[in-house]
Amino acid sequence: MPEYGPASGERNTSLVDLGFWAKERGLRGQVYPLVCHSLDAAAAALVLWREYLSPGLRETIASAMEVDEEQAGRCVAFWAGMHDVGKLTREFQEQTDVDLSAYPGEELSGERRSHAAATGQWLPFALPSVGYPDSGPVTWLVAQLLGGHHGRFGGHPDPGSRNPLLGLGFTSSSWEGQRRALLNAVFGAVGRPEPPHMLDGPTAAVVCGLVILADWLVSQEDFLLGRLGALPADGSVPELRAHFRESEQQVPDLLDSAGLRPITVSPAPFTESFPHIDTPNGLQASLAEHLPPLCTGPGLVLVTAPMGEGKTEAAYHVADLLGAATGRPGRFLALPTTATADQMHSRLKAYARHRAEHADPERPSTLALLHSMAWLNPDYAPADAPGVSTVLADADRRDPFAATEWLMGRKRGLLASWSVGTIDQALMAVLRAKHNALRLFGLAGKVVVVDEAHAVDPYMQVLLEQLLRWLGALDVPVVLLSATLHHSIANSLVKAYLEGARGYRWRRSEPQPVPEVSYPGWLHADARTGTVTRSADVDPAPIATTPREPLDLRLVDIPVRDSRPDRTEALRAELAPLVERGGCAAVICTTVAEAQEVYDLLADWFAEWGANAPELHLLHSRFPNRQRTEITEAIVDRFGKDGAREGRRPRSAVLVATQVVEQSLDLDLDLMVTDIAPVSLLLQRAGRCWRHEHLGIIRRPPWARRPELVVLTPEQDAETDGPPRFPRSWQAVYPLSLFQRTHALLRRRDGTPVRIPDDVQRLVDGVYDDDSLAEDLEADLDRMGEELAKRGLARNAVVPDPGGVGSSLLGLSEFDFDVDEHLLATRFGAGSVRVLCHYVDPAGRRWLDPDCAVELPEKGTGRGGRFTVADCRDLVARTVPVRMGLWFDRLAEDNRPPEAWRESFHLRDLVLVPQRVTEEGAVLPTEAGGREWLLDPRKGLVF
Known part of the structure; x- marks a missing residue:
């Protein structure tokens, strides 16, 4: 099919110009060609499709596209290769000292746009040149998901005039020829895949997460510096395809160094999975015997039992069954607090050491810990690591599940094959916040386990219900655990999952109410049929529990x-x-x-x-x-x-x-x-x-x-x-x-x-x-009114239902009213800051301890006075979380950290509260923000 630039009407036969750049930061004065970065991203997406995505997620995406998995993977690779085509504009290229004299025109009038927005604007009118429909959901969604690769989605371009590209600033035939040449270079390198027959919003959102991951992997400075020495000699097809093949060979090493290899387990008898349990208790035995025949695909399992009844081991076993049934070896365990997440991380790592297949210390598969203070946990990120541990120093003691520096980066933890974190990490996937698609992608290939499901207030319950709708739509199996779950909440959670499930939605019928919750017991909700099966339905005998004296x-x-x-x-x-x-x-x-x-x-x-x-x-x-x-x-x-x-x-x-x-x-x-x-x-x-x-x-x-x-x-x-x-x-x-x-x-x-029980x-x-x-x-009315208000606020904060996304992803980013994204939260009224109490001696010198032996550092121990990870850990470990209030707005300038601290992500938002130390060594309370503060060594922070 001949390619025509719609702005010029001339046939494009030019080679790709290697002078157009994509990356320059950290490259020691050099720039990395745009076409090379595009081919790198396409190669990374193809390798991720084959080696990183779970089989079940590949099947879900390919099924939604109505093509086979090979074609789906090549389509996704092509899309990933086009994510930065918006950089082929004058407004982007003139940011460095590059000669653009051969490319006149396209001077943008008005507000500068991001290159991601330019990508989303141009592609709907360019994709038809390689077989995509002139309009319709497939073309629009591909353009939109690529325009959202920086975390926020824009709307569809308004066709408006006869040639809408002119109105969008794409006015030059020379620039347009280069964009078309880039498109054809990537399209040819990935095998010229036929466009998919279908694409829906939830699938497009997940694919956007894959594109973001591919982009991040091949944007690492070390990778770019290594590739600079072997760039193509010119923009010819053979040279570019050779670059693409070499990238395919190198990307697997990026997966290894990032810790992105999958952790896999196969279902096993309960006693084999847990050798420390001689005989499974009644709950565990019931699940082990009666659940496997029900696990024929995606579904939700709710387990309810008293405290101390072995629900954690039951959840691991159920997750193994559901993971095998759906081709999703990944795991995410959601806990209510950071302390419970820390404990569960240790337990899950012990389970992985016992059960995981092919654990290779040379190719670590990080078992991530996800909460704001995870980097302080020595079991996750050992204190002797320069940044974050990749492996232990002793080769014989290397940990195949250790943290990698790459996965410890912001917003990346859910990309690990197995992870444990606070429930907030999952709920953020359904807030209209930046990079929510990346979080959805991180969950889509896993079994998601929510422990203490009762520990949600009405605000969080709305978020959890919406998360379950999206997980149901994406064929993600879910396990919910609770000791004290109200029947109505159980019903709402199960109903939400079935509402989202693709197979059930196509039945065009409402999910039936959940029968009375068995306690202790379990139920299974089948995502394909909507059938809910209780433990009492398969075995009417009561489930035996640990004998307990009446309370x-x-x-x-x-x-x-x-x-x-x-x-x-x-x-x-x-x-x-x-x-x-x-x-x-x-x-x-x-x-x-x-x-x-x-x-x-x-x-x-x-x-x-x-x-x-x-x-x-x-x-x-x-x-x-x-x-x-x-x-x-x-x-x-x-x-x-x-x-x-x-x-x-x-x-x-x-x-x-x-x-x-x-x-x-x-x-x-x-x-x-x-x-x-x-x-x-x-x-x-x-x-x-x-x-x-x-x-x-x-x-x-x-x-x-x-x-x-x-x-x-x-x-x-x-x-x-x-x-x-x-x-x-x-x-x-x-x-x-x-x-x-x-x-x-x-x-x-x-x-x-x-x-x-x-x-x-x-x-x-x-x-x-x-x-x-x-x-x-x-x-009673006050409580119900407050609950309604919280639910209303939550509904305003969450993304639309997966069935309501349709052919536009804009609802994942856009609000119907003005809102500050930083005010979005997974918990109602949970805003807090970290306070560092320090000590001021009579001479005015500042110390970290009441004995005035450890000075409060004005700068770090790193090069140029920068704060190292060890420096930050020591300081943050001394802080106390304090709920926000009017006091925060009344703080003085001396409650802010020193200037050098503000360069550190971990230190810049700390609140410093001085404690006066007398000549006799007594510590006196000090006023800050209109309240008195005293850090008592036995009682903690006292107001």
């Missing part, structure tokens, strides 16, 4: 004076047996400030007992990062399974904490005393009481006859004889109506022990569903 649950009234709860008498009464005769207990407070007060209260009381006093520990979120990690490790060591087995469990101890102990900490207490909270959270806390009783490794004190949860609740209102007046500080954490409903529900039980689902559902529990209609 004694007592309400204890405490006075509230000036909206401040007084726990003094209650704690003395409940903890007296422990103080006198030994045992281990936890006291859970609603706020950090109250936990600090209780710590002081107990410390004063225990001091009366001298050497016989119980140990006293405190854990909350306002400790410096390093200290919090040390405290967490210490209490797990003292109160956990291993500590009991190895004789480290204390004779007598009390842990004072906030909600941070609710999830994923291996703690076993003889007694749990807690402020009242929504009933689902009380049950989570109770999961740390007598957690390992079935193992027979803990000797209980005589007073602990069975697990006991003591719930502290405000006294009834003496004036009105109405419901308790819950402190304002508590209502800032949980809705008032949930306090009232939980209080009424527990009062109604009148001390009846809680049977686990029998009573769990009934309690979790009942606190919301039983209208007779509503003691204050206004509080």
Whole structure:
């Protein structure tokens, strides 16, 4: 087919001019030719298609394009090669000192556009020259996905006039001839693939992620510098195709060095996968026996069971089954917090070492850890690494799953074959934020496991539902785990996945409501048919669980004076047996400030007992990062399974904490005393009481006859004889109506022990569903109004449904109203900053420690005073996360970091709060932002 430049009407027979450049940064004064970068990207996409994409994802993309996988791969390679054609414009090329005298015209009038936007504008009118339709979804979506390779999508060009390219600034026949020559060079190099018959929005978004990855891989300075010495002699077809073939040979090494090789496991019997488990428990055995016949393709599995019932091992096993059924060996495990993600990363790496096939230390396949503080984790990024570890120094001890420097870069972690992170990392894929398509691509070849699925508020639930719709549309299998999931939320999550699933959407029928959730149990939702199968449907016999003593649950009234709860008498009464005769207990407070007060209260009381006093520990979120990690490790060591087995469990101890102990900490207490909270959270806390009783490794004190949860609740209102007046500080954490409903529900039980698992689902559902529990209609309406508001905000922040994307990707980037992208968040009202408390001596010198022995560094230890990774780790490990508030806007200039710190991504946004040190060495609180701050070595940051 002859190629005509629509701006000139002349046949284009020119060679590609190697003088046009694409890359120059870091190339020591040289430039890298545009056509070479285009061919590199095409070669990288082809290699990624064959060696990186999971078989299931290749099948999903090819099926959506209605072509075979070979043709689909070559189409994608062609598209990747065209991503930077927008650089073949005067406005881009004149950014360097390049002679453009042979190419007159195309002076842009008006605002300068990005080269990505130029790519998206030009391609719809050029692709027909190689067989694409003159209009329609395939042509438009290819142009749009390539125009979005910098993370944001633009709209379709307006055809407008008879020759719309003139209106877009493509006015010169000489420039147009070069663009056409570039297009034909790439098209020929990849084998002149026929255009696909179809393309839809979700598939186009995922392909955009692949294009971005290909571009990033071949844009690395080391790769470009290595290729500069062997550039084509001219722009002839043989020279360019030789360059393309050489790039194909070199790209696999880029995958190796980046840690992008797949981690694969094959399904195995449960006991083979987990040799430390002699006999699977009832839940695990049920899944192992009855789930495999249902796993014939993509689907969602929801597992509900009490705390400590082996859901993690069950999830690994289910993921292996679903991964094999869908050709998706990748994994992403989503956890509610950074601490739980850190713990799961260690567990999953141990599982990978046992089960992964072909683990090669010479070709590491990174098992990534994804959250903002992951780089501080020595198990993930060892402290002795110059930037980030690729392998351990000792060749015999190389870790085949170690972090690579490339994957530790921003926005890249989800591209690792296996990864663990906070749920936020996945939810960002459905926010209208930059590079959301790259995150979708990172998830599309994996089995996605969401642990603690109940730990989402209404805002996050909307995001999770939308994520499940997109995962369903992309054939991604999902595993949801929960110990306390309300039936309506379970129904919403399963329904969302089925709404998105391609096969179900084509049935043109609404997903049916989920039958009653089995507890404990599981259900499987088939993405192809929409069929939901419960464990009770395949085996009506109840699933056996670990034998547990009934949980004694007592309400204890405490006075509230000036909206401040007084726990003094209650704690003395409940903890007296422990103080006198030994045992281990936890006291859970609603706020950090109250936990600090209780710590002081107990410390004063225990001091009366001298050497016989119980140990006293405190854990909350306002400790410096390093200290919090040390405290967490210490209490797990003292109160956990291993500590009991190895004789480290204390004779007598009390842990004072906030909600941070609710999830994923291996703690076993003889007694749990807690402020009242929504009933689902009380049950989570109770999961740390007598957690390992079935193992027979803990000797209980005589007073602990069975697990006991003591719930502290405000006294009834003496004036009105109405419901308790819950402190304002508590209502800032949980809705008032949930306090009232939980209080009424527990009062109604009148001390009846809680049977686990029998009573769990009934309690979790009942606190919301039983209208007779509503003691204050206004509080109920306030809660429902707040939930509706949060859901509304979330719906404004998420991308459209996958079925609503159609032939335009603009909805993934564009808002119907003005919004600052930086205000988009995966959690409602969760904005926080990291505060570094430092110490100022009487002479005005600044130090990092209260002993004034370690100076606060004005500059780093790297070349030119730059801060090294080790420097940043040491400083950030001393910081405390603090929620944003009015105080932040009142900070002074001296609360900003030193000038040299602002060059570092990790340090530039820290808030510095001085602590004055007297001549006698005392540390005094200091005002900053209108509040007083004191970093107490025992209690953490005190306001």
